[in-house]
Amino acid sequence: MPEYQAPLRDIRFAMNELLDFESHYANLNGCEDATPDLVDAILEEGGKFAAQVLSPLNQVGDQQGCTLVDGQVRTAEGFKEAYQQYVEGGWPSLAQNPEFGGQGLPESLAAVIAEINGTANWSWGMYPGLSHGAMATVQAHGTPEQQAMFLAKLIEGLWTGTMCLTEPHAGSDLGLLRTKAEPAEDGTYRITGTKIFISAGDHDMAENIVHIVLARLPDAPAGVKGISLFLVPKFNIDGDGNLLDRNSVSCGSLEHKMGIHGNATCVMNFDGARGYLIGQPGRGLNCMFTFMNNARLFVAQQGVCHAELSYQGALTYARDRLQMRSASGVKAPDKSADPIIVHPDVRRMLLTQKAYAEGGRALTYLLAQQVDRAHKATDPDDREDAEKLLALLIPIAKGFLTEAGVEAANLGIQVYGGHGFISEWGMEQILRDARIAPIYEGTNGIQALDLLGRKVIGSKGELLEHFIGHANAFIDSQADNAAMAEFVAPLQANLQRWVKLTHTVVARTQSNPDELGAASFDYLMYAGYTVLAYIWARSAAVAQHKLDAGSDETAFYQAKLTTARFFFQRLLSRNEGLARSLEASGETLMAMDAQAF
Template identity: 75%
Template sequence: MPEYNAPLRDIRFALNELLDFENHYASLSGCEEVSPDLVDAILEEGAKFSTQVLSPLNQSGDLQGCQLSNGSVITPDGFKEAYQQYREGGWPSLAQTPEFGGQGLPESLGAVISELNGSANWSWTMYPGLSHGAMATLEAHGTAEQQAMFLPKLIEGAWTGTMCLTEPHCGSDLSLLRTKAEPNEDGSYSISGTKIFISAGDQDLSENIVHIVLARLPDAPAGNKGISLFLVPKFNIDTEGNLLERNSVECGSLEHKMGIHGNVTCVMNFDSAKGYLIGPANKGLRCMFTFMNNARLFIAQQGVCHAELSYQGALNYARERLQMRSLSGPKMPEKKADPIIVHPDVRRMLLTQKAFAEGGRALTYFCAKQVDRSHKAADLADRQDAEQLLALLIPIAKGFLTEVGVEASSLGIQVYGGHGFIREWGMEQIMRDARIAPIYEGTNGIQALDLLGRKVLVSKGALLERFSSQIHDYIAVQRDKGSQHQQAMEEFLEPLSANVTRWQSLSRDIAGRTERNADEMGAACFDYLMYSGYTVLAYFWAQAATVAHTALAAGSDDRDFYQAKLNTARFYFRRILPRNESLARTLEDSSESLMAMDEAQF
């Protein structure tokens, strides 16, 4: 397994030079004292924890996996101790509300820590990661009594949270769910049903587990309009938060799965378990989206994490592995062969991984910045602007970054050749762990439908127009900085402008076709998602190139870093962004080639 090294130089570049987080934090209500020194100290400690505690458990956790014994789950060796260290370090409370014991730091700072932990050990990171969604849901929709009962222990990390949506007979179609909620005389509910694919549904890390569960009330209407949201603890509690008897909810079995073996994925059985209604009756899906949006950004980061870890492993191997001579002549004549990093095709793979990891990091941090703004911006209009940006960008980030994360992990195996296919090197584990990301928290096909249908077509292009205008404004500013700067940047500005303009025109074309035939939206949505992703990443790589060019022109002492940024941006624009030309062709095609064949002909 590659030894993870926290990429603090690039993280600081994205936070400080690319996205100006120092001024961003100063503008947030209650975050005025979040200084660069404080952020640096947190990053340094987070890097230590991820590299020294979590990374060594990544491969061993995969090999050992989780065990079910007498109805309880046992996590791999070292996971429980690592979680205790995580709690002692105060990490669960980092970005949580001070009212219930949190430190009140920006959520974007918590997102950076999630990336560090996730890159080091994604399976472990899922245990505390899901708690953030449960806390966000309670903060947004729970009653004052529910918040007082559950939030302090969740924020402390003594308890963790899960989300329980899927059932055996329905995957993403939650309108079909059957779990029932019967009202009790004391105002609670008896929850009965079976949920599957529940990540971290049971474990031995925390004292209690708070399940966020979708279920139906007895008089609920059919379909999505009859779904309510409930909180169901593993152990019942009193009004002071003290643990009582075990609730009638338990892990029925563990899934035997492709990857993330260190994290339990299980069947959860609810047998008249005591639960509490969260939010209004029959409005559960609306409340659940608080959890889902939080989770989708977390999963977008998973794509970045696996791209980064695979890149680090592939880069080290490419520098050390001797094989064949360079086509242009020996580069290390004193050795029997050259290191494979001299070969153009190996560099193609490494640069693709690097472009996705670093570009994806910028995109997820930008999204996390909007989360901060949506919650803590002083001005209401500023908060609404951030919410609109997130509405458009969350499905792009989740869908696109998880797709390219799988691609990057596959390239990591390929750099190793036959050794990449062998378990002991750890590269194949990265791909196995990465492959779930395009599936959960809404498959990428659903993300694509959400993006094109709800976010672009339903808004009549307003959300896309708002973000496109931001990109065009950036291009105009760069072109106004003088002929020398414009000349240096035009190789990025011209194709970025062309792709954004085409993004808008393709959207209008698909909208027109969809009015005549709804299948046109379904036929176009996935390619539309990918086109959007490549274009959005081009925007961040163009900005990175701007910063790097400016630093180099000013004679920076860190010349190698900025030159690498500029070269990677150039690679992205010349070798990756042209994929949009093919996607545009398919987006201009009708749904006929997909729908013409009779079902019996398959």
């Protein structure tokens, strides 16, 4: 397994040089404590914890997995102790409300720490990661009494949270769920039903687990409008949050999975469990979207995490592994063969991983910055601007970056050759762990439908135009910079083609609704490459400026420019094929009779 080291230099580039987090934090309500010195210290300590505590447990979690003993899930060796260190370090409270014991730092800073932890050990990182979504949901929709009962313990990390959505027969169609919620005389509810695929559904790392559960009230109509949302703790609590008896919720079984073995994916049985209605009756899915949007950015980061970890492992191996001689002449005459990093095809794979990891990191930080602005910007117009960007870019980031993460993890195996297929090296684990990301929190097909159907067509193009306005402002800022022409011109061309392709697809959907589904995934991927081109063009502009100013970090900034050029010449060119697919109708997808497949 690669020995993960947090890429702090690149993290600081994205935060400080590309996105100017220092000025950003200065413009947020209540974030005055997020000084450069404090942020830097947090990054240093977060990197140490991830490298020294979490990374060594990554392969342990994969090999040992979780076990269900007498109705209680036991995590892999070292997981519980690592979580205790995490809580003692105050990490769960980093960006939480000071009213309930949080430190009140920006949410984007917590997102950076989540990436560091997730790259070191994704399975472990899911336990506290899901808790942040639960906290956001209670903070946004809970009553003052519910916040007093649940938030302090969640923020402290003594309790963790889950998201209980789907059921065996429902999948992503939540309108089909059957879990019932019966009102009780004391004002609570009795929740009965079975939920599946519940990440961190049960474990031994925290003293209580708060399940965020979708269920139906007795008089609820069919479909999604009949769904309400409930808080269901593993252990019942009193009004002050003190633990009482065990609630009637249990892990019925553990799912046997392809990857993320260190995280307990549970079948959860609710047998008249005591729950608390959160939000208004029938508005459960609306409330749950607070959790789901939080989770979708978290999953977008998963693609970055697996790309980064696979890249680190592949790069180390490529520098050490000797095979054959370079076609352009011997590069290591003192050795029996040249290291494989000299070979063009190996560099193709490494640069693809690097472009996805670093570009994806900057994109997720940009989105985390918008989360800050949406919640804490002093100007209402800034909040509205951020919300529009998030609405369009979240499905793009979740869909595209998770596909990219799988590709990067797959390339990591290929760099190792036969050794990549052998478990002891740890590269195949990264691919197995990465493969779930395009599926959960809404499959990428659903993300694509959301992007094209709800966000682009549903807003009548307003959200797309809003983002393109931001991109065009950057393009205009580089009008007199000849050195940036190689990036700005293709970016502008792809943006213009994006608009044209949108009109083409929308026109076809008027006469055939299936055209929406036929085009949506290719549309998402085209959007993803274009948005990442915007990120890489901005990165190239910063790097070129630093070089022109005489920076003594020449190698770092030259590598940025080289990676940007690689992305534009070898990866953005994939949009040509995607555009041809989008220009074609969906007739070939739907022409064959279902029985003929």
